[in-house]
Amino acid sequence: MRNGHYRYSIDLRLSLASAALTAGGAAIVLAFIYWFAISQPTGEIAYTLEEEVARLHQFFDQEGLEVLMEEIGRSAAKGSADYYALSEENFDVVAGNFMNWPKDVPVDDQIHSFSFLEEDSGGGFPTIHHVRAWGHVLPDGRKVIVGEDVTEKRRLEEKLTVALWIAGAVTIVVSIGMGLVLSHNLLARVNTMNETILQILTGRSGERVPLSGRDDEFEALARHFNRMLDEKERLVAKIREITNDIAHDLRTPLARLRRHVESVLALPLDEEEKQETLERVLGEADAILDTFNALLKIAQIESGTLRDQMGIVDLDAILQAAVELYEPLAEAEGICFELDLTPEVEVRGNKHLLAQSITNLIDNALKYACDADCIEIRTERLADGVACSVRDFGPGVPAADREKVLDRYVRLDSSRSKPGTGLGLSFVAAVVELHGAKLELSDAEPGLRVRIVFPVAPC
Amino acid sequence: MKLLIIEDDPVASDYLAKALREKSFVVDQVDDGMEGLYRANNEAYDALIVDRLLPSLDGLSIIETLRKAGKDTPVMIVSALGDVDERVRGLRAGGDDYLVKPYAFAELLARLEIMVNRGSAAAAAQTKLCVADLEMDLLTRGVKRAGQNLELQPREFMLLEFLMRHAGQVVTRTMLLESVWDYHFDPQTNVIDVHISRLRSKVDKGFDKPLIQTIRGAGYSLRE
Numbered sequence: 056m057r058n059g060h061y062r063y064s065i066d067l068r069l070s071l072a073s074a075a076l077t078a079g080g081a082a083i084v085l086a087f088i089y090w091f092a093i094s095q096p097t098g099e100i101a102y103t104l105e106e107e108v109a110r111l112h113q114f115f116d117q118e119g120l121e122v123l124m125e126e127i128g129r130s131a132a133k134g135s136a137d138y139y140a141l142s143e144e145n146f147d148v149v150a151g152n153f154m155n156w157p158k159d160v161p162v163d164d165q166i167h168s169f170s171f172l173e174e175d176s177g178g179g180f181p182t183i184h185h186v187r188a189w190g191h192v193l194p195d196g197r198k199v200i201v202g203e204d205v206t207e208k209r210r211l212e213e214k215l216t217v218a219l220w221i222a223g224a225v226t227i228v229v230s231i232g233m234g235l236v237l238s239h240n241l242l243a244r245v246n247t248m249n250e251t252i253l254q255i256l257t258g259r260s261g262e263r264v265p266l267s268g269r270d271d272e273f274e275a276l277a278r279h280f281n282r283m284l285d286e287k288e289r290l291v292a293k294i295r296e297i298t299n300d301i302a303h304d305l306r307t308p309l310a311r312l313r314r315h316v317e318s319v320l321a322l323p324l325d326e327e328e329k330q331e332t333l334e335r336v337l338g339e340a341d342a343i344l345d346t347f348n349a350l351l352k353i354a355q356i357e358s359g360t361l362r363d364q365m366g367i368v369d370l371d372a373i374l375q376a377a378v379e380l381y382e383p384l385a386e387a388e389g390i391c392f393e394l395d396l397t398p399e400v401e402v403r404g405n406k407h408l409l410a411q412s413i414t415n416l417i418d419n420a421l422k423y424a425c426d427a428d429c430i431e432i433r434t435e436r437l438a439d440g441v442a443c444s445v446r447d448f449g450p451g452v453p454a455a456d457r458e459k460v461l462d463r464y465v466r467l468d469s470s471r472s473k474p475g476t477g478l479g480l481s482f483v484a485a486v487v488e489l490h491g492a493k494l495e496l497s498d499a500e501p502g503l504r505v506r507i508v509f510p511v512a513p514c
Numbered sequence: 515m516k517l518l519i520i521e522d523d524p525v526a527s528d529y530l531a532k533a534l535r536e537k538s539f540v541v542d543q544v545d546d547g548m549e550g551l552y553r554a555n556n557e558a559y560d561a562l563i564v565d566r567l568l569p570s571l572d573g574l575s576i577i578e579t580l581r582k583a584g585k586d587t588p589v590m591i592v593s594a595l596g597d598v599d600e601r602v603r604g605l606r607a608g609g610d611d612y613l614v615k616p617y618a619f620a621e622l623l624a625r626l627e628i629m630v631n632r633g634s635a636a637a638a639a640q641t642k643l644c645v646a647d648l649e650m651d652l653l654t655r656g657v658k659r660a661g662q663n664l665e666l667q668p669r670e671f672m673l674l675e676f677l678m679r680h681a682g683q684v685v686t687r688t689m690l691l692e693s694v695w696d697y698h699f700d701p702q703t704n705v706i707d708v709h710i711s712r713l714r715s716k717v718d719k720g721f722d723k724p725l726i727q728t729i730r731g732a733g734y735s736l737r738e
Contacts (some may be wrong), residue, residue, distance in 0.1 A: 179616075284688060380701065380705050383711070383712045407697075411697075
C-alpha cells in the first residue's frame with residue numbers, strides 16, 4: 056500500500072462508476088432518440104406501403120384492370136407514396152412512375168430496400184435514390200409496386216447516427232473526466248488525513264489531524280480521530296503514572312519486609328522475638344496488598360473499565376449507612392454527626408464505589424476532627440444536579456494545597472502523624488470523575504467541606 | 515469432614531491443605547479442572563474449595579456443571595479476581611461463597627464452617643432466634659435477655675441477628691461488613707470492633723454470662 060496509490064482506490068472506482076452511470080443514462084436517452092427519429096418512422100413507412108397495396112388490390116378486385124391502371128396513374132401524381140407502378144409479369148411497366156424495380160429483388164408482399172441511379176438529363180453526375188418498396192403479385196400475374204423514396208431520410212439517418220455516436224463518446228469522456236475531478240477532490244482530503252495519521256502513528260504522537268473549519272463529514276471524522284488520539288495519550292500517561300506509583304509505594308514496605316525476614320534469619324532471636332518479627336512481616340505484607348488493591352482499583356476507575364456497571368443509586372441510603380458505620384467510633388472520640396438529608400435524591404452510579412468514597416470522606420473527616428466537634432453530612436438538590444457533602448470543623452486544607460491533595464500520595468505535613476496510605480481522596484477523585492461529577496474542596500470556615508456534585512440523574 | 519481443593523498453585527494448595535488438616539479436616543487436592551470436576555462428581559465431599567483460574571477447565575464452569583448435574587455440594591470460590599461483579603458472577607454460577615486472594619486463613623476457616631453447616635430452609639423461616647437466655651423476635655424486631663427488653667438501634671439489631679444466626683461459629687469482621695452493610699471493601703479502621711463493644715454493653719453487661727466472645731486473630735462468636 057503506497058501512499059496515495061491504492062490498488063482498489065476509491066478514485067478509480069468512483070470515476071468508473073460515475074462514467075458507467077452516465078454512459079448508461081446517455082445510452083438510454085440516445086437509444087430513445089434513435090427509436091423515435093429513425094426506427095419508428097421507418098416502421099410507419101412499411102405500414103403505409105402495405106395499406107396502399109391493399110387499396111390498389113381492392114380496386115383490381117372490384118373495378119378491374121382498367122380502373123386500376125387509372126388509379127395507379129392518379130396515385131403516382133398525388134398519392135400518399137412516392138412511387139406507384141403496375142407491370143406485366145416480366146416487369147414491363149404499363150402504368151405508374153416507377154421503372155426501376157431491380158430484377159433480383161423478390162416481389163413477395165414484403166418490404167424491401169434498394170437503390171437505383173437516376174441519370175441527370177443535364178449531363179451531370181447521376182443521382183442515387185434509395186427506395187423502400189412493397190411488391191405484390193395480382194391474381195393474374197401482374198405486379199403492383201408501391202414505394203417510398205427515402206433518400207433524404209437515409210441521409211438524415213446517417214447524419215443522426217453519426218451524431219448519436221459522437222454524443223455517446225463525448226458523454227463517456229466527459230463523465231470520466233468529471234468523475235476523476237470530483238473523486239480526486241474528495242480523495243485529496245482523505246489522503247491528507249491518511250498521511251497525517253500515519254505520521255502520528257509512527258512517531259509524531261503529539262500531532263493532530265488538521266481541521267479545515269468546514270462543517271462536513273470529513274471534518275467530523277478528523278475531530279473524532281483527534282479525540283481518540285487524545286484519549287490514547289491520556290491513557291498512556293495514566294499507565295506511566297500508575298507504574299511509577301506502584302514502584303514508589305511498594306518498594307518501601309517490601310524493603311522493610313525483607314529486612315524483617317533477614318533479621319530472623321541472621322540474628323539470634325528468641326521465640327517471642329521471632330513471633331513478633333513474623334507478625335510484623337505479615338503486617339507489611341497486608342499493607343502492601345492493601346496499597347496494591349487500592350492502586351489497582353483507582354487505575355481501573357480512571358481508565359474507565361468500570362463505566363458500564365452503573366445503576367440508580369439512593370444517595371441518602373448510602374450516606375445513612377456510612378454514618379451508621381462510623382457513629383460508634385465517632386461517639387467514642389466525642390464527635391457527633393449532623394445529618395441534613397434531602398429525601399429521594401438519586402443519582403446514576405455504582406453503589407459500591409460511591410459507598411467506599413463516602414466512607415473515605417468520613418474517615419478523613421474523623422481523622423482531622425477534634426473532641427466536641429461535629430461532622431456535617433448533607434444532600435441537596437441543585438438547579439443543575441444533586442450534591443452531597445461532608446464537612447468537618449478541623450484545620451481545613453489551605454487553598455493552595457487543595458489541588459495537590461487529590462494527587463496520589465500527598466498528605467499535608469500536619470497530618471503525617473496519622474496512619475493511612477493517603478490514597479483516600481485520590482480514590483474519591485477517580486470515582487467522582489467516573490460518575491461525570493465534580494469534586495469540590497472548599498473552606499468551610501472553619502474546616503474543610505468536601506462536596507460531590509452530580510449532574511442531573513435520568514428519570 | 516471431607517474437603518476437595520481444586521487449585522493449580524502447589525504452594526497455595528499445600529499450605530491450605532496442611533492448615534485444614536490441622537483443624538481435623540480430611541483434604542483431597544487436585545490441580546486440574548477436568549480432574550476436579552470428575553472427582554467432585556463421583557465422590558462425596560462436604561465442601562469444595564475451587565480456584566477460578568485452572569488448567570483445562572475453569573472454576574466457574576466446574577460449578578455450573580456440578581449444579582446442572584444436581585450436585586449441591588457447598589462450594590467456596592477462591593480467586594484473585596476481586597471485583598464485586600466477579601463475585602456476583604461466581605455466586606450466580608452456583609458458588610456459595612467467594613473469597614478474594616490473598617485471604618487470611620482464619621477468614622477462610624470461619625466462612626467454611628458457616629458454609630458447611632448452613633441450615634435448611636426451616637432455619638431461614640424461623641421467626642425467633644434463641645441463644646441461652648437471649649431471645650430475638652424477628653417479627654416484632656424485639657430483643658430480650660433474661661426476660662428484660664433490650665433497646666437496640668437498627669444496625670445493632672442486624673449485627674446481633676447475624677451473630678445469632680451463626681451462633682457457635684466464628685464470624686469475621688469482613689462477614690459483618692458484607693452482611694450488615696453490603697460493603698465489599700475494608701474501611702481500614704476498627705469500626706466493627708467499636709460496634710461490637712457497644713453491642714456488648716447492651717447485651718452482655720449486667721448479665722451473668724458474656725455471650726459475645728472475641729476469637730483472637732479471626733473475629734467474634736456468639737456462644738455460651
